Amino acid sequence: MTLLRGNVRGNDTGTVLFPYPKREEAAGPARKGFPVRPRSGHDPATxxxxxxxxxxxxxxxVLARIQELEGAIEDPSDTWGRLRDAWKRAEDVAEPKMAEIVRQARGMLPVLRDLEKRIRRVLRRHRELTPLDRVQEMDRTSMVWLSRQPGRSTAERAGSSQRILATVRRENFDTLENRVLHAYTRLAADVAREWTREHPRAKDSARYKQVEAFRKACRMLSRTLSDLGVMVASAGVQPNYVLMQDRSYREVHEGWLRLLLRRKIEDDLWAWQAETWTDFSVLSIILAIDELEEAELVAQSPILWSGEATGGRWFNQDRPIAVFWLRKTNRIVEVQARPERPGAMLGAAQAHVALRISDPIRADLPRRVAVWTPHAMRRIDLEDAVQGAAQLLDQIQPLAQTEVLRNGLIMTPARGAAAEESAAHGRASATAIAIGPAGEDLSKGFQAVRDFIRSELNEVAT
Structure with a gap:
């Protein structure tokens, strides 16, 4: 995936992103040592x-923080305020995130309890040796069998056991709707276990208790269906009349499809986590600017939310995504994410996110702040990163003609240790912030983003 296209002194440049492999090793280009996504339904053992x-x-x-934007954009007049409140709640690890399994734990538990009392069954015909006094039905095959037995009467042909081959009806629970129910309970139990494992500090919360009770109910019903001889439906089955018309079975089918879609989405997100991380970083910068007392949102790109992630992205927007006016310092701040025309300096810096700061009255050159959003499975060395970034910014200064680009920001996953590092090289400087998507990593990291934004804007004001 091409992240940035530019032109530096007549030469076309670009920045390309490769997806994360699903195995430890991958080719084109060669990559080794990647963490492997855990198997569904298995606890990590190594x-x-x-x-x-x-x-x-x-x-x-990270996905949860991005998805909170879906609810925030329902009120365009206060999108960033609502999103900021949601992120503030995420700083408390005792209040776990909302997820699809949480919604289903709340709405599907009564449905499962209803179906448990009336698991649908059908009567199916079988041929078996039946005592004469219990014979109720015989088909052509049974009649042929009886005619071939020795004897002149039915009793003689029944032999000493007094049994003949007849058609009997037996209860059978292995129907399509019960197979879908069995598949749903197994999948929901696995997803619920993953969710509770990810939130060990939230055991006292209402959401955790709901999900745990739902997981136990799914496991119990799954064992019941297994004992009744019900198979497990495969993905992609065509719903029958019961799945479409019976309310409870229909809700189970719809819930199963949503969880299957979640698996598919996770496959895509695992490969393109770097793109999701870029959106997370952009949103955090916007929230930090919006918090400033003098900041007034004067323009906002329409945000088009997608029901399904594509290439790790949940929403699309025009460019820039947001424009703020700083009333006291009289500055315009644009948040540019994946600009179509980055310019020579931003293209040379290989940064596909930037801040553009300008004065609408004075004729000064606009000033840009390059923002890099490197995503890595393991925590990167912040000190080494800022040294390299500051050196790069200093090296590209001869390209400055229509804008100023001297400062840069690196936003990278904290991986359990939020931190901040800064470095200068010549006339350029860079800051690296390790920020997390929840808990203390989010609280400390977001505070570092706030401090960086304030320092940059104050520097422009002077």
């Missing part, structure tokens, strides 16, 4: 599996 489970937990937390 250090490598623990690392993969932690990577999945981090991915889901």
């Amino acid at each position: 250090p490598d599996e623990e690392e993969g489970a932690e990577a999945l937990r981090h991915m889901n937390e």
Whole structure:
């Protein structure tokens, strides 16, 4: 995926992103040592599996912060205020995130209890040796069998056991709707277990208790269906009349499809986590600017939310995504995410996010702040990163003609240790912030973003 296209002194440039492999090794280009996504329904048992489970937990937390934008954009007049409140709640790990399994735990538990009392069954015909006094029905095959037995009467042909081959009806629970129910309970129990494993500190919360009770109910019903001989439906089955018309079975089918879609989405997100992380970083910068007392939102790009992630992205927007006016310092601040025309300096810096700060009255050159959003499965060395970024910014200064670009910001996953580092090289400087999507990592990291934004805007004012 091409993140940035530019032109530096007549030469076309670009920044390309490769997806994360689903295995430890991958080719084109060669990559090794990647954490492996944990198997569904299995608890991690080795250090490598623990690392993969932690990577999945981090991915889901970032996803939760992005998905909170869906509810925030319902009120365009206060989108960023509502999103900021949601992120503030995420700083408390005792209040776990909302997720699809949480919604289903709340709405599907009564449905499962209803179906448990009336699991649908059908009467199916079988041929078996039946005592004469219990014979109720015979088909052509049974009649042929009886005619071939020795004897002149039915009693003689029944032999000493007094049994003949007849058609009997037996209860059978292995129907399509019960197979879908069995598949749903198994999948929901696995997803619920993953969710509770990711939130060990939230055991006293109402959401955790709901999900745990739902997981136990799913496991119990799954064992019941297994004992009744019900098979497990495969994905993609065509719903029958019962799945479409019976309310409870229909809700189970719809819930099953949503969880299957979640699995598909996770496959895509695992490969393109870097894109999701970029959106997370952009939103955090917007929230930090919006918090300023002098900041007034004067323009906002329409945000088009997608029901399904594509290439790790849940929403699309025009450019810039947001424009703020700083009343006291009289500055215009644009938040540019994935600009179509980055310019020579931003293209040379290989940064596909930037702040553009200008004065609407004075004729000064606009000033840009490059923002890099490197995503890594393991925590990167902040000190080494800022040294390299500051050196790069200093090296590209001869390209400055129509704008100023001297400062940069690196936003990278904290991986359990929020931190901040800064470095200068010549006339350029860079700051690296390790921020997390929840808990203390989010609280400390977001505070560092606030401090950086304030320092940049104050520098422009002077």
